[in-house]
Amino acid sequence: MVQGSLMIQGTTSDAGKSICVAGLCRVLKRKKISVAPFKPQNMALNSAVAKSVGQPEVGGEIGRAQALQAAACGLEPTTDFNPVLLKPSSDMKSQVIIHGQAVSELEARTFGDIKSMAFEKVLESYWRLKKQYDVVLIEGAGSPAEVNLRKNDIANMGFAEAVDCPVVLISDINRGGVFAHLTGTVNLLSESEQQRIKGFIINQFRGRIELLQSGLDWLEDYSNKKVLGVLPYLTQLKLDAEDAINSERHQQSASINIKVPVLPRISNHTDFDPLKWHPDVNLQFIGGGESLEGADLIILPGSKSVRSDLKFIEEQGWDKQIKRHLRYGGKLLGICGGFQMLGNVIRDPEGIESHAGSSQGLALFDFQTNLTQAKQLKRVSGQCHIDESSNEISGYEIHCGNSEGDALQNAFATITDQQGNTYKDGVISEDKQIIGTYIHGLFESKNSLASILSWISGKEHVVKGWNETRETELERLADCFEEYLDIDAIIQTIEN
Known part of the structure; x- marks a missing residue:
């Protein structure tokens, strides 16, 4: 032995x-x-x-x-x-x-x-x-x-x-x-x-x-x-990177174009690996000074310093590009910190992520986020509500703070955590154009990836579970x- x-x-x-x-x-x-x-x-x-x-x-x-x-x-x-x-x-x-x-x-x-x-x-x-x-x-x-x-x-x-x-x-x-x-x-x-x-x-x-x-x-x-x-x-x-972003792209002549802005404190960018390697997706990480134009979907990723990264988005003029993208019918997805940016305001009274204060969000939804000392650390599963059918999703939450507001009545998903608590997550706009969620690992589930790709393109796509790919x-x-x-x-x- x-x-x-x-x-x-x-x-x-x-x-x-x-x-x-x-x-x-x-x-x-x-x-x-x-x-x-x-x-x-x-x-x-x-x-x-x-x-x-x-x-x-x-x-x-x-x-x-x-x-x-x-x-x-x-x-x-x-x-x-x-x-x-x-x-x-x-x-x-x-x-x-x-x-x-x-x-x-x-x-x-x-x-x-x-x-x-x-x-x-x-x-x-x-x-x-x-x-x-x-x-x-x-x-x-x-x-x-x-x-x-x-x-x-x-x-x-x-x-x-x-x-x-x-x-x-x-x-x-x-x-x-x-x-x-x-x-x-x-x-x-x-x-x-x-x-x-x-x-x-x-x-x-x-x-x-x-x-x-x-x-x-x-x-x-x-x-x-x-x-x-x-x-x-x-x-x-096709394996998770520890920290460095792997910008190698599997398919550059694909039917779906997705762009992800690279924020100074971007976190959990491994969320996007299943998208990067899907044959129907051309995923691009967009650096400072580059354009978000030409995307079918823009994803605002997680962030370790949401207010600072939101300021960076504004400095790049990406906030204006995002709103123009939406006016022309493009889709937008915010994950974790990116979800918090979609609301009216982000408050950090205790200076948990940076200096104490508040920042105006992108105001695409009527809700507010208050950052708190307690961090949410949960593995979750449930159903997302992109369309009339209930599509299974699974993933995990890692975030400080809570989001509250009228817009959240139209939730993106109903989920259950490892302690058996069931609750609503995120938000989806009435016109189904914008989604916000706290769930990381959203694209690893075969069913949720199929739902997201169909939401973007209006077509069905063949998908493979990420755990199977990882194995x-x-x-x-x-x-x-x-x-x-x-x-x-x-x-x-x-x-x-």
Whole structure:
């Protein structure tokens, strides 16, 4: 029986740590090994609702990547998989979430306080998982060579040293300079940390491996560490991103054009993955200075700082483009923070997301939103009311505040949460042109995606459930790992 743990650290952010852990989780699951994912500390605006440890009826917030890794293990996500989540609300401030619940705000100048605030909770979660599972696969954060952060590190070598686990270092060759990234990272570590690194994985390689072989031989000789494999560049990988927006588009000559403005604090943009990969949809993420014109549907996404992002929309002139889009018959959908923007006013009297105050909304519906300290964290299911039929939907809520007003009498959906409470969600305009909802993950359900696409185009569309797609992609990832990585050597590293 394989027992132990292994930590995947990266030379940079977005080096492939999340996908590497997900792929290895699925490989071990195939081998009938009891495995769980773990990330001590995450900083991301893409999150998911998981079961709170000790309170399964209560929702808790974890990084989206750990929810994906849980799926790779065949597990329902829990807050132990990601005990500390930091959600930036500005360039200088982050919300701190511990064991799924928001506990405080952390300013950049006091970031070092995170160790005293959270490390004990991190270790609690890790040792609980060690008792439950034979193997724990751990994902690092950023790079272990950030010398300015090492003193208070709980996410990379600081954690690995505390629990005495081996480390594999991954680097993305597609960025260039992979040998410098790997050797430079190792050279900046202490002697004990260097010894903790048991091997390297090179990610995103394009071309013939023979052309790389001399470099691999040099790397092993120079570092006295094994290259555990070279992963190829996988195109059109339909898996949740941790934080970076993947603007790769599956279908540019499609019948439905959807545009999503990229807000400075956009959150949960993984909501749109099922749309991005649907063959009938051309999904575009629109940056500052670009136009929203030419869309069949504009989606206002979630936001970690709704009033600030609403101001950004106005600065880009997107508010005027949205209203012109509606005058010409286009559709509009607001999700979570985007839904709050559709009303008359957003009030933040306690300064929860930014400075205290109020902002005028787009005034497309008669309702108001008041931001509150308590965060709604729910997994929900029910029926949406786009047309006369009741179409099943499912997803999750992650938001601060409540929306109230006459317009909400015409609800978008009737839903039930994990505690059995049934209530109305969102709003739909009388002419069916505008929808607002608090539900994330709206497009993952086969039935709700079919309803939304039909609402946009007036036609029926063939759809596939996103969970089915995710499973197919995880199997594809595991096939790739088994072909290109030395799995036996990785398992031996875990056991030792």
